[in-house]
Amino acid sequence: MATSHYKYLKTNDYHQKALTKAWSRGVAIFFVTGAVSGTMLSFELGLLWPEFMLHAGPIFGMPFSLEGTAFFIEAIALGFYLYGWDRFNKWFHWFTGVVVGLSGLASGILVVSANGWMNSPTGFDYVDGKYINIDPIAALFNDAWFTQALHMSLAAFAATGFAVAGIHALMLINGKNKVFHWKAFRIAIVYGGIAALLQPISGDISAKDIAVRQPAKLAAMEAHFETSKSAPLLIGGIPDVEKKEVNYGIKIPGALSFLAHGDFEKEVIGLDQFPEDEQPPVMITHFAFQIMVGLGMIMMVLSILYFFSTWKKKYWQEKRWFLWLFVLATPIGFMAVEAGWTVTELGRQPWIIYGFMKTKDALTPIPGIQISFMIFTAVYVSLSVIVSFLLYRQIKSLPNMEGEQPAENQSSTQH
C-alpha cells in the first residue's frame, strides 16, 4: 500500500492512487479483524491457560507490553492514514502509511518472540516449583526469537504478496482494468516473490536451530523414530506410530543429518530418546511440516518463474496459463503459514513452557470448555466468510478505469 502510494506521489499516476485506496480498504478490514482478535488473545490466554499465565505473565510479558505499544501506534497511524487524504501534508500522510506497515511488522515480531519463549524458556530460575530471579529482557531475547521471527516475517510477506497477486491475476483473466491490475500484480508479486526466495534460507537456519534446542520437535516433523547416524530426509510418507515405521515415503540418505547439523554423517536424535509421555504427536506434525515445505517450494518456483519471465520471456506474462498459475496459488501462502504454526505448536507438545510446564497442567479448571471452543470457532469461521465476501465485493465494485489517464508510464524499476 505504501509502495503504490509512493509511486503515486512520485509519478502522479491515477491508477496508483486508486490502487492505494483500494488496498487501504483491505488493510482497514483486516486491521479491525486483527484488532478484535488481538483483544481476544490477551483475554483467552487467561481464560484457557490461567496456570500458565500466573507464572509466565511476568516473565514473557515484555514482548506483550511492547506489542501493545506497537499495536496502539499502528491504530493511531491507521486513523491518520485512512481518514487523512487531502488533509495533511502529502508526505506526512504517506509516512503514516509507512508507520502502519512498520508497526505491524514490529508487533508481529514481538508476538512471535513471546511464542519463542514458550519454545525456549529463558530469563528465570526454576527452584522448587517456583519461577524466581525473573529477567524479562533475557526472556524477550530468548534463543528462538530470531529464527522464528525471521521465518514468520518472511512468511507474512510471501503469503500476503501471493494472495494479493493471485486476486489481481484473476482480475487480469477477466480482462477489466488490465493496466491497473498489472500494476497491482507487479508490486504484490515482487514483495511475495522476494520473501518466498529468501524463505528456504530462513527455514534452514530454523532447522539447524531446533535440531539443537528441540530435538523432539524435529524428530516428530520428520517422523524420525530411532536415533541414527547419517539420518535420511523423509519426503512424504505415512508414519505408523504403533510400529514406529514410515510407509511409502522417499528417503534421501544422510540428508537429514546434513540439514540438521551440516554433516552427512552426524547423529540425529530420534523419538526413542524421549519417554512416551514427552513425545509430540507425530502424525499431524509430520503432515503439517510436509505441507508447509511443499507449499513453500511451489511459491519459490513461481517466484523464479515470475522473475525469469520479466527478465527473458516477457511474452509469457500475457498467457493465460501464466496468470492461472498465480490464481491457483492465491491461498497457499496462508495455508503454509497455518501448517507452519501447527508444526511449531504441536511439535512443542506436551509442553506449554518447553521442559518446565505441561499443557494439561496449565488448563483452566472450568468445565465445559468445549462449548466455548465451539462458539469461538463458529465466530471465527463466520468472520472469515464475511471478510472474504467483503473483499470480493470491494474488488468487484472497482470502477472501470481504462483510458482515463495515459497509462504508459509504468516504472519498470521495481524495488
Added chain:
Amino acid sequence: MLYVVIVFLCLAILMYLLLGGADFGAGIVELITPRAVREKVRTITYSTIGPIWEANHMWLIIAIVILFVGFPPIYTMLSVHLHIPLVLMLLGIIGRGTAFIFRHYDAVKDDMQRVYNLIFTYSSFITPFFLGVIAGAMVSGQIDPNAPDFYSAYIGSWLHLFSISVGIFTVAICGFLAAVFLIGEVEDEAIKALFIPRAKVLTFLTFISGGFVFLAAEIDGLSLTKEKFTDWVSLSFLILATICLFVLWKYLRTGHKTICRLLAGFQITLILGSFGYHYFPNFIIVKSGENLSLFNSGAMGLPIETLGWALLLGSLLILPSLFYLIYSFQRRPAEL
C-alpha cells in the same frame, strides 16, 4: 516503579471508560433514535468516531497486559471465576468492532447493512453491560476460590443483583457520554431538538441507575452504602459529580460543546475515582477475605521495573500522536 504501573493501569481503565464508553454509547444512542433519522446519526457517528475508535479500544488491551504482566494473580482469578461474563463481553467486542467497519466498507449497500446495524447496536449494549457486571463482581466479595460446586464457582461469582446493577449503570454512563459527545457534532437544528431530550433521558437514567447500585448493594447485603457515607473523600466525589450534572444540563441548552464534553468526562472521572478511592488498593474482594490488592499481588523486581519503563517510553510515543489525532479530527471531522 510499582506506582508508575498502577498509575498507568488506572489511566488505561479511565480512558477506556471515557473514550471506549463514548464509542459504545454511540451504538446505544442509535438504538434509541427514531428510525427516520438513524441514517443521519450513523453518518455523524462515523465521521466523529471513525478515525479514533480503533485507538480507543487499545486502552483495554493495555489494561489487560498490565494486569497479566504486573499482577498475574489478579488476572488469573478474573479469568477463572469470571470466565462466562468475560466470554460474553468478548463476543460483544468482536461483533461490534467488525460490524462497525464492515458496514462502512461493504462496497454494496444492500440488506447486509441491516444485519451489520443489528449486530452493531445490540453488541454496543451487551459489551458495556458485561464490563460493568465484571467490575461489580470484582468488588462484590462473591468470588470464592474454594467454591465447592460449579454454580458458586463460575456463576454465583457474578450473577447477583449488585453486579447487574453496576452493568446497567455502565450502559447508562456510556449512553450519556455518547449523547453529550454527539450533540456537539449535530449541526441540523431539527435533529438537535431530537437529541437533547434523549441526552436528558440518558442523564436521568444514569442518575437513577447509580442510585439503584446502592439499593442493590443493600439488598445483596454489601455494606457499600454505610461505608460510602462514612468515607468523606469518596462521598464528596460523588456529590461533586451530581452537582456537575446540573451544570451540564444548563450548558446543554446553550450548546457549548467543549464545556459539555469536559464536564461529562470530569463527572465520569469523579464517579470512577470515587469507587476507585473507596476500594484502593484492593482490586478483587474475595469471599474468604484474602483480597487481592495491587500491593500484595504485584510481580516484584525486574518485571515491574521493565513494565514501568516500557509504559513510560511507550506513552512518549503514543500520547502526543494520539492527542494530535484527536485534535486534527476534532477541528474538522472526516469527510466521507
